[in-house]
Amino acid sequence: MTDLARVEPATLDQLNDLVELVMELFRIEADFKPDRAKQEQGLRLILEQPSRGRIFMVRTDHKIIGMVNLLFTISTAEGGFVILMEDVIIHPDHRGHGYGSILLEHVLEFARKKGFLRITLLTDAISAESQRFFHRFGFERSHMIPMRLNLPTDAAS
């Protein structure tokens, strides 16, 4: 099956499909909850500003199977541009067919070709399966602990 699948950069034409995928992910992650307006706005900002990041999707001619969201930032530890990898999602109906690996291989090729120095992702602590998946591609668990502060949105401008 997987030979028909291909990885492509997403555009605003796929926004609705991407929103559905990200909402699906946030339904299962303890730290997040789905919110259509927020997911649409966040994805739109990334798709409109290619200097900030890139969204790749794995797809066939007929449907979008999965996606990954790569955000570009700067590391003072590495001395250059690095990637934050978020929203790595394969639609529940299409898991177990190697689509995630196709997507990740594309990400690694993209990152190497563009000279990014590191890829960091935050993965759900509960999912040992997802940790094993990323470990297969060379990702190592960091000793750092993420802490977060949500800011009141009425101050948003």
Add this chain to the structure above:
Amino acid sequence: MTDLARVEPATLDQLNDLVELVMELFRIEADFKPDRAKQEQGLRLILEQPSRGRIFMVRTDHKIIGMVNLLFTISTAEGGFVILMEDVIIHPDHRGHGYGSILLEHVLEFARKKGFLRITLLTDAISAESQRFFHRFGFERSHMIPMRLNLPTDAAS
């Protein structure tokens, strides 16, 4: 003492001092090791591209006491711009005088004023003291686990 200290955005004029501070931090963090050329290059990239981030320093007329590095990215969970806070450093000679709090209060004010929706930081797992410090400002520990892949630098372009 602290009434003489003030927080200001850093410029390339302070690059050497900032490099020293970040190298100091990486000497004590298990996941990183100091490298002058890398720290200088990373800090320079941020100082040269204000759309990517901002570096604030706490200083007196005579010296730079500490710094914080704020990187700007987009969240599909929050639906807008968010901050990655890195390199929160007070020089070892000046700890315990409240300079860290002055710096953090400035960061929170900046983030609220500019409409950022969240601040995330990765803190060293070993330092309970640093976790308590950030908790006082409202930061909560996330359930996510960071995983990282360093990419070979010979591919850098």
